[in-house]
Amino acid sequence: MSAGTDKGRDMLWQRFTVAIPYIWLLIFFLAPFAIILKISTADPIIAQPPFTPTFDDGGALLATADNYKFLLTDKLYIITYLKSVSMAATATILCLLLGFPMAYGIARAGSAARSILLLLVILPFWISFLLRVYAWMGLLNNHGVINNFLMWLGIIDAPLQLIYTDFAIYIGLVYSYLPFMILPLYAILERMDLDLVDAALDLGARPSQAFWDVTWPLARPGVIAGCLLVFIPAMGEYVIPYLLGGPEALMIGRVLFDEFFVNRDWPLASSVAIVLLMMLVVPIVFLQRSQAKDAGGAA
């Protein structure tokens, strides 16, 4: 009898622990999402809160799709979205090009060197993200370290315009998100069986062929994970374009911020956020499908 209730309690506990991540998602993702979605269908008013209710006093639906129509027809927004995608994608590719050799090198280093190198990759996380971006402002400034150094060397006469350019945004993005590329790549390269590469060489492959035939396809899950971890936050990045980019640096995160806090157009800002989310969710779902298919084919 008591054993039965114990068992029942265990089951309940088990269910509860399994449910925790779902509860987490529900509270911290789904609920805010629902609120934002609701606001995005309202009209802005000067009131508190600054948007119209979803239903009027009689219970009739007031929701509109006007904000979305506006977003999808206004050239400015479309360009901003496209520009964000292209900047995030470029930053992701740069991270991959830099991160892959680094991860490869770390994974193949001796065990003592490996832990030091890994530590160096993680070290920047000890300092606040904002501080690190400010540090880049100091470096890239017209009278910053880099310009002063180049002028001291005599390579240039006048300071280069480094800060407040797309170049500065790329530096900021690549610098900030590189560890997110390196770590998943390292994880997968480190546990890869080196005999596989040797086997390819043994069967007549050049080292470069062995890389593309064996190392690359087996590292693919790490590449995908790394690219998502860089692309998603880079796409919505607000601080870096705001601090390092020029006034015309149109990234969607910045537009979103301006709509919320400068224009106080909450409904439009919400719809910008929803569209951004959709733009991120679609490729993620697509990638997950293809990965699941890969795993399914192998299992």
Added chain:
Amino acid sequence: MTGNTNKNTGSHPFIELKDLSKHFGDFVAVDTVNLQIGRGELFSILGASGCGKTTLLRMMAGFETPTSGRIFIDGVDVTDQAPYQRPVNMMFQSYAIFPHMTVEKNVAYGLEKDRVSKGEIKTRVSEILELVQLTRFSKRKPNQLSGGERQRVALARALVKRPKVLLLDEPLAALDKKLREHTQFELMNIQDELGITFVVVTHDQEEAMILSSRIAVMEKGRFEQVGTPKEVYEYPDNRFVADFIGTINMFEGTVETAGDGSISVASDEAGAPLTGLTDRIMENGVKVCIAVRPEKIFISQHEPENQEDTCLPGVVEDLGYFGNLSLYRIRLDSGKIVQVSAQNRRRSAERFLEWDDRVFISWPPRSAIVLTE
């Protein structure tokens, strides 16, 4: 017992290792190995775990650069050649099958790298899959295969390129006993059919005995002996080989009288003088070891008549019945335990010997191995 013995061993060796060494920092994994292997031989390298077998093989395949020494294959110095340039293929201890490719793709990979035409790849792959009986599985991914099937994929992938030399690192270690025995004969057949020179690494001595034309016994990076299975079993060069291959009883002692190709050895362990035959000239007082295999020893309850034979009294300490043979552990008066095995030729209701029976064990001088090293 001996497989295909030294057939068409040409005048010059097909594979030759000269003073080959490999150091990892201070650690010497392979220590000045010299070896010659003939064309078409099935050569085994036998040794305990960590003795340097894989390292030696990896140097032959080109994955490890020797610290010193040279490697010749078919008269060509390949020491500085990259793996893909060597006429050698390797079957890895881990099999190293590409997990993202089907069985068919795995096997075809080496041919694709050699730019063999599509049509030929197709026929050769299906031929070799037929040979290792994997045709049914050609479209499967490696993780849908059993250990034994994977091992055959690895074998097929290495064989399909028709290398001059095939290096096999513990090819059968992952298989159960039945399958292993079956595959051993399959391997010998394949080797016979294709005439490829095989170098097989194993730590299973029975496997080495069954498969090989010759065996190298390896210990701590060195070769202790190279010879036919019969040579290393019946005529071991030293104590290590004698002890490593099969079971053996060893009596330490000193030479008492020597001459005429025979010696008499005083041994406290035996409690009586032991006779051995040897060509070597030995001086009195030299430390030697007389070693006898369990199956070479006769056991009886009566003292044997033959005065030439060595005969020692003892007590049955333990006995085991194994169907075809019985194993006895005999305690000599000195306290030394001697292992004896006897064929169960007769079917009898009662056991021939019982615990604590007083017995005599004996062997002719020619059965005794004289070891000095």
